[in-house]
Amino acid sequence: MNFEFYNPTHLIFGAGTLSKLGEVVSKHGSKALIVTGGGSVKRHGVFDKAVSSLDTAGVAYAECAGIDPNPRITSVKRGADIVREQGCNVIVALGGGSTMDAAKVIAAAALYDGDPWDLIGHGQENWVIPTETLPIVTVPTLAATGSEMNCGAVISNHETKVKSFVQTEALFPKIALVDPELTLSVPKDQTAYGVCDIITHVTEGYFNGADGTPIQDRFAEGTIINAIAWGKKAVANGSDLEARTQVQWASIVALNGFVQAGANPAGFPVHMIEHALSAHHDITHGAGLAIVNPAWMRFAAKARPDKFVQFAERIYGLKPERSDDLECALEGINRLEAFLRSIGCPTRLSELGIGEELFSKYAEDAALVLRDEDGNLLGRPAMSKEDIAEVLK
Numbered sequence: 357m358n359f360e361f362y363n364p365t366h367l368i369f370g371a372g373t374l375s376k377l378g379e380v381v382s383k384h385g386s387k388a389l390i391v392t393g394g395g396s397v398k399r400h401g402v403f404d405k406a407v408s409s410l411d412t413a414g415v416a417y418a419e420c421a422g423i424d425p426n427p428r429i430t431s432v433k434r435g436a437d438i439v440r441e442q443g444c445n446v447i448v449a450l451g452g453g454s455t456m457d458a459a460k461v462i463a464a465a466a467l468y469d470g471d472p473w474d475l476i477g478h479g480q481e482n483w484v485i486p487t488e489t490l491p492i493v494t495v496p497t498l499a500a501t502g503s504e505m506n507c508g509a510v511i512s513n514h515e516t517k518v519k520s521f522v523q524t525e526a527l528f529p530k531i532a533l534v535d536p537e538l539t540l541s542v543p544k545d546q547t548a549y550g551v552c553d554i555i556t557h558v559t560e561g562y563f564n565g566a567d568g569t570p571i572q573d574r575f576a577e578g579t580i581i582n583a584i585a586w587g588k589k590a591v592a593n594g595s596d597l598e599a600r601t602q603v604q605w606a607s608i609v610a611l612n613g614f615v616q617a618g619a620n621p622a623g624f625p626v627h628m629i630e631h632a633l634s635a636h637h638d639i640t641h642g643a644g645l646a647i648v649n650p651a652w653m654r655f656a657a658k659a660r661p662d663k664f665v666q667f668a669e670r671i672y673g674l675k676p677e678r679s680d681d682l683e684c685a686l687e688g689i690n691r692l693e694a695f696l697r698s699i700g701c702p703t704r705l706s707e708l709g710i711g712e713e714l715f716s717k718y719a720e721d722a723a724l725v726l727r728d729e730d731g732n733l734l735g736r737p738a739m740s741k742e743d744i745a746e747v748l749k
């Protein structure tokens with residue numbers, strides 16, 4: 357087991373911590389660009405509280421509102437222009453993963469003279485991976501992506517119908533100010549999709565990782581078990597602050613690099629396939645994952661039954677007859693799929709009105725960046741275009 361682990365983001369976690377925003381931001385800049393989504397932070401009073409905390413600390417601000425779910429590169433350009441025009445020197449992301457991802461790339465694009473789309477990997481010859489950004493402070497309002505404490509960002513280009521990512525050290529937020537109270541207003545469906553996203557971040561590392569990672573396996577299983585238990589409660593009662601708190605923490609743990617450390621996943625195939633679907637149909641990320649993940653698991657279980665048997669045994673207490681008992685492995689996958697359905701996630705493409713017409717296109721797009729020399733999508737096992745189409749079917 358050889359690996360490196362690095363995560364420099366200072367995490368401040370807990371109900372009520374939003375009031376510290378001004379104090380925290382003032383350490384990194386005097387004028388903030390506050391990046392927000394379609395208005396939920398204004399409807400629920402979060403924006404006013406954030407601004408009042410900045411005021412108290414003497415931090416001025418400008419705003420870049422209207423970041424869409426599956427954030428667009430055009431919004432990133434708009435944000436970078438506002439930073440330059442207004443002389444902002446720190447970026448505050450106040451919203452879900454889409455807002456945080458857009459804010460991260462705005463922080464890089466503001467210091468880059470070229471086209472911000474150069475910064476996102478999409479199969480181009482010269483991917484300009486950012487090496488510097490303005491300081492970033494993330495304040496998540498939805499538990500899902502873990503973007504608040506990681507160095508990734510996912511951006512869509514609606515002109516070319518490509519949704520892709522950049523992941524690099526410069527994008528680590530300086531501070532993640534995580535106040536689970538802000539997630540109390542997330543509607544049931546988005547709560548469920550977030551829970552699915554959290555679980556999928558963990559399963560991607562668990563099933564695509566190296567053999568011989570017993571400690572990491574237990575971290576992963578513990579995170580999944582808790583995401584299921586507390587996720588169910590958060591969906592059933594959105595006002596349950598304890599459930600919201602545990603789900604928020606799970607979202608951070610699931611993708612801040614720690615659970616995957618040492619497992620060195622060969623890829624994130626379910627995510628790459630979902631991103632291709634989102635690029636063409638603008639679907640919600642977690643809903644797309646609920647469809648792709650169980651189907652991918654059934655495919656991958658044939659190649660690596662032992663790990664899927666372990667999942668069935670340790671997550672659902674099933675009793676395998678052998679360590680490669682495929683029937684038991686499949687039953688574990690069925691149980692996960694049933695859980696996702698029970699909280700309101702779709703599990704078939706037809707539920708989102710997506711047919712088979714573009715399957716080969718999605719398969720091609722999924723392997724745009726994370727591919728081997730033969731063009732197969734990285735993962736365990738690597739997937740040919742036919743494999744991807746089969747999973748989608």
Ligand code: NZQ
Nearest residue numbers: 393394395396425426452453454497500503508541542641
């Ligand atoms: O836009 P507003 O008005 O804020 O409404 C949002 C949006 O409609 C709403 N919402 C957020 N917080 C709320 C709320 N509504 C009521 N109360 C609140 N407190 O929820 C809707 C969805 O928001 P969005 O930010 O799109 O959701 P999510 O956090 O799931 O982010 C999804 C994006 O992140 C990317 C996805 O691909 C997708 O583009 N991902 C980013 C990752 C990363 N940076 O590490 C990893 C993930 O795997 C993922 O790919």
Ligand code: ZN
Nearest residue numbers: 501553557627
């Ligand atoms: Zn995800």
